Amino acid sequence: MQLQHLLGIEYLNPQQINTILDLADHYANKNRTDSRNSNVLLGCTQINMFFENSTRTQASFEIAGKRLGADVMNMSMEASSIKKGETLVDTALTLNAMHPDLLVVRHPHSGAVDLLAQKVNCAVINAGDGRHEHPTQALLDALTIRRSKGRLHRLNIAICGDIAHSRVARSNIILLGKMENRLRLIGPATLMPTDINEFGAEVYHDMQEGLKDVDVVMMLRLQSERMDGGFIPSEREYYHRYGLDAGKLSFAKPDAIVMHPGPMNRGIEIDGEIADDLNLSVIQEQVEMGVAVRMAAMEILMHNSRQNKKEMNE
Ligand code: ASP
Numbered sequence: 314m315q316l317q318h319l320l321g322i323e324y325l326n327p328q329q330i331n332t333i334l335d336l337a338d339h340y341a342n343k344n345r346t347d348s349r350n351s352n353v354l355l356g357c358t359q360i361n362m363f364f365e366n367s368t369r370t371q372a373s374f375e376i377a378g379k380r381l382g383a384d385v386m387n388m389s390m391e392a393s394s395i396k397k398g399e400t401l402v403d404t405a406l407t408l409n410a411m412h413p414d415l416l417v418v419r420h421p422h423s424g425a426v427d428l429l430a431q432k433v434n435c436a437v438i439n440a441g442d443g444r445h446e447h448p449t450q451a452l453l454d455a456l457t458i459r460r461s462k463g464r465l466h467r468l469n470i471a472i473c474g475d476i477a478h479s480r481v482a483r484s485n486i487i488l489l490g491k492m493e494n495r496l497r498l499i500g501p502a503t504l505m506p507t508d509i510n511e512f513g514a515e516v517y518h519d520m521q522e523g524l525k526d527v528d529v530v531m532m533l534r535l536q537s538e539r540m541d542g543g544f545i546p547s548e549r550e551y552y553h554r555y556g557l558d559a560g561k562l563s564f565a566k567p568d569a570i571v572m573h574p575g576p577m578n579r580g581i582e583i584d585g586e587i588a589d590d591l592n593l594s595v596i597q598e599q600v601e602m603g604v605a606v607r608m609a610a611m612e613i614l615m616h617n618s619r620q621n622k623k624e625m626n627e
Pocket residue numbers: 441447480481533534574575576
């Protein structure tokens with residue numbers, strides 16, 4: 314598996330996806346035991362650069378790195394020279410000169426992380442770039458689905474809400490499509506991307522129709538920070554038509570699982586009671602799988618970079 318960076322699901326093939334998920338599955342089980350720490354990344358310097366707010370993703374990458382024995386540093390981008398006008402590339406080159414092994418980067422602009430990866434000579438993981446991709450989120454969602462449903466193919470999966478502005482939706486659509494699932498995208502026309510037909514998914518504007526007999530219901534947050542106009546009439550109206558409540562969920566299969574990447578707007582895209590119902594919701598498991606998937610991705614990238622260095626020295 315010759316991956317150098319993890320920039321997007323679009324660059325992975327099904328075999329690579331399965332390899333990451335298999336290793337992550339191993340870490341998910343190990344993380345539930347007392348022997349969850351190891352030295353796999355001993356001697357590696359990992360820098361987390363988050364140019365956009367994050368709670369679970371940043372914490373998850375930090376825990377994952379520390380659990381594998383890496384030296385983890387969180388750059389406070391608020392306080393960094395970016396605020397003094399330094400460009401993203403200059404900041405990356407400065408950090409690169411300190412010889413990190415791994416940069417984990419989140420940035421508000423689509424494509425920024427790809428650009429950065431071209432300028433540095435260490436591994437880069439995209440922790441979310443604009444509305445483009447969030448590969449580790451899609452992988453953790455895939456692992457959660459695989460563990461709940463026992464497989465990751467031929468499932469009916471609905472992705473609901475603000476598809477247009479969501480990198481989570483984009484990465485999931487690509488991954489779940491590559492693994493041969495049947496995808497339905499549900500939401501108002503104003504929140505569908507313009508290139509929707511290229512995704513090979515069925516599009517619905519009505520929750521009742523779209524959720525009929527699905528195995529997985531994936532809800533999305535309304536990405537208000539990426540909206541520059543009125544995309545919905547009001548939050549109340551949105552909840553009425555697209556918020557997941559017991560009535561709408563009753564159209565899905567009886568054993569359907571409910572997912573949400575967080576942060577959640579209770580009462581806007583999802584009813585809080587559904588989110589908290591452990592018979593339906595796997596939202597906490599998604600967070601748990603996040604650590605495991607990030608451990609797996611980091612181990613694979615660091616293994617590859619050590620191999621490359623060894624070959625270059627031979
Ligand atoms: N945490 C996810 C992301 O960074 C989902 C969201 O913010 O709605 O894209």
